[in-house]
Amino acid sequence: MGLKINQSLINDKTGKELQELCPFGAISYENGKLDISSACRLCRMCVNKGPAGCISYEEEKIEQIDKSKYKGICVYADSDHGKIHRVSFELIGKAIELAKVISHPVYALLIGYQTEENVRELLNYGVDKVFVYDHEKLKDFDIERYANCFSDFIENEKPSSILVGATNVGRCLAPRVAARFHTGLTADCTRLEMKENTDLVQIRPAFGGNIMAQIITPNSRPQFCTVRYKIFDAPKKVSEPKGVAVNKTVKEEWLQSHVNIIDIIEKPEETDISEVDVIIAVGRGLKSKNDLAMVKELASLLKANIACSRPMVENGMFDAKHQIGLSGKTVKPKLIITLGISGAIQFTTGMKSSDCIVAINSDPDAQIFNIANYGIVGDLYEIVPELIERIKVDRYV
Amino acid sequence: MNIIVCIKQVPGTTNVNIDPVTGTLIRDGVAAKMNPYDLEALELGLQLIKKNGGTLNVVSMGPNSALEVLREAIYMGADGGVLISDRKFGGADVLATSYTLCSGIRAIGDYDLIITGKQTTDGDTAQVGSELAEHLGIPHIANVRKAEVKGGVLECVYQLDNKIYTADIAMPCLICADSGINTPRLPSFKRKVEYGKAEDRIRIITFADIEDQDENHYGLKGSPTKVEKIFEPDKKVERKMISGTDLASKTYDVLKAHKFV
Incomplete structure (x- = not known):
């Protein structure tokens, strides 16, 4: 089993084409010779999409289980x-x-x-x-x-x-x-x-x-x-x-065990974002830590919890427990408002089952709009402060 | 003590798309880097060596380009590195990857402690560490936030869901470091100048160097899971785009309509 190169079909054209095609950079073409390195993940892109016959895939018969x-x-x-x-x-x-x-x-x-x-x-x-x-x-x-x-x-x-x-x-x-x-x-x-x-x-x-x-x-x-x-x-x-x-x-x-437990402490109760009804999630569109003040104000008006996307944990603005996504938490609130989040699947996987998704992003092509129920194309720095005022006015009327 | 830290080279970006015309994967050309979670595992190991003495080696599985992350680890303070690399290892899933790492580590020799990062940013499975421990037949603890050598055993603080455990674990053992537990040091410029390409500190292990010579245990052949197909995720159709002016009050109307305000 494995990939077989048919060197007789390899020339400058097919060689370069194959080299370009490999998504893992595992195919190299040098001095008329094609080689496949250990970066190969056997995705067989070269077999299926490459010039016909150059690389073939040979499968062995494997014994089948019952x-x-x-x-x-x-x-x-x-x-x-x-x-x-x-x-x-x-x-x-x-x-x-x-x-x-x-x-x-x-x-x-x-x-x-x-x-x-x-x-x-x-x-x-x-x-x-x-x-x-x-x-x-x-x-x-x-x-x-x-x-x-x-x-x-x-x-x-x-x-x-x-x-x-x-x-x-x-x-x-x-x-x-x-x-x-x-x-x-x-x-x-x-x-x-x-x-x-x-x-x-x-x-x-x-x-x-x-x-x-x-x-x-x-x-x-x-x-x-x-x-x-x-x-x-x-x-x-x-x-x-x-x-x-x-x-x-x-x-x-x-x-028998090689692990000897000395102590177990129940972690103090803290709000788990996967349990709450309303979430405001912020991403890279939020430029500095100071800007969190307005997010917090909006959150308190909507009785929301604040969460974030992975980059905000990597840049140190948030603790990992607030992170939504594939490497963070999965949430399913009644309402989630995303602010300045582009919506890579790493993030959306963790929140796309939410009942109502309101996304605010200045980039009309942001992927978050593909899953948002309401996609608001605009600057969060204009919308959020005005929205806060609007909600406050409503409360006092 | 002898520590082995497992590290992986990952793509510089996780932004991969499918070309709508050809159906092929498109990766943009951001340089590969060391998996960020592994930096924390390495830092944890380096601190243990500083306190207790001993040597720390890094191990990676991947193509030759992964030598770059081994060098980076050596500039950070690792004594040496091993690259497990062979075309026969290609196409490996979690089981085959962890088994290959196990075979490579056995070929290196004795160790007291193996440390892995929490997960990688390209696979995101967080499973290789636990499977590696099983193959090696040693105990393991995941989500480790602190580790200290005390009287011949390793005392670990680790988090399982809503509980924080403190436990001793006998060595040799494996621990999977949690994320956010330390600030990894930067590579030392002095070491970089002194070691250059660090060739004398790096060893490459191929299929020929490992004990189990059954090819069915490695790479695609040794992988019980098969990817049947890849496809683009569904896009939700029911959606309303709002743009132009008065965005705040339009947003307010949406919230009002759904009784959130």
Whole structure:
């Protein structure tokens, strides 16, 4: 398998064309010879779009796994806070949809201590089976212990797909277990679909840019993906839960750990931008820290929280916890007003499901306008102060 | 102590578009740079070496152009660098990437601690560190904000969602640094002059140098995930553009109509 160069078709014209074509700069043409470097990502652009026959792609026959041996769509129920994280319920909603396509059962995997209430809660959301690993030493998240229980579940139940919430715990645990089973893991999926052959179609933004990638795991099971909070909707609770809990024995040897927890502090309650109803998000269009004063005033009038795009964290104006986007938080408020944000997909991925998007940007071609319900083309330094006055006037009338 | 810090060269911009005519990817030509999250991982490592003594090497996987980020790390204070590079490693997903890094690190030799950055700005998955730890069979902790050597173990402060943990972890181990934990130092001009291209401090590891010679474990072949297609995201159709004069009061009308004021 790999790319084969047909040197007999390589000349100054085709060589240069191929060199130009490669998006990763992996093809070089020098002194009549074409070479492909290790920068090659096998995107096969050169095969499909390049001059015919110059570069070909040879595929080997690979032994196919028996996918019918794997059954069930499983959601990892993240309960590090004692309570189950809401992202897990959202994933159950999606898992029920996906399972319908292939008539698979829906599972939840719960690892923790004193889990009775959480088990009931999971069954209320309509899962068919909750697999429970309950042990005192599983009270706090420990990567080795949790990965061992997770692995036991996979070995014995052979689920076809596993959906994990992209919490800090999920992001740490899912890769560890996926690597153990030499299987694929797609991070931060924004759409999931199911093929009839049980391949999970995982769609996520790629290249940090404006492209979506559709990814499958065609010859490995289980298929792993992580999804952020607030991408999908939680299902309605069922009136008469029909699912059952399956209690698993936790073996002593799984509980060994190289990590010794000394202390755990609950972080003081602070407003989480992914929970609020109204957000004003600022981007590079805001020139200096002093200009935040007017943003704050508008925010207090609208009872809004202030958030930002990635560049504002990189330039030190904001703390990372205020960042919306692929590398920040996903938000879904009733109203979001963006000020001076151009709208790269890195940002919009984290907010495009908001109910109402009002974008203010002076560039009429800004990408943010593609997703905004109201695109206001103008200077935020003129609009914001006037808007503040207008709201104040209204209050006193 | 021996520390290995994993670093990656990423495109200078994340602004990639699809050419509507040819369907090809267009990248604008901003120079590649070191993944900014890795700078914090490197700084964390350099501070540990300063306190505890030892050596720090950086490891990167990528084409020859990635030598540039190894040099930058050496000018910042790393003792040496290793580039894991081979065409056979191309097209790797998270599993194949982490496995290749694992094979390369095994070829380098002993270590007490491996540090990775939080994520890269081009892949944005934040998964390679955890998978690397699994392949190496060592414990790991992610989202590490502070790390200190205390009595032969590493004491880490790390954040899991709304809790801050303090824990000891036995070495050898791997930690994934969180973001915003330090201010990375700049490359030293003195070191740059002294080391030049730092050729004697950089080693290149190819497929031939690693122990597992099964090509099915690397690159595209070793990648369980396949990209079926790439496409442009949907654009929301229901939208109203407002321009011209009186923008503030038109904005106000929108907010009023939706009962936000």
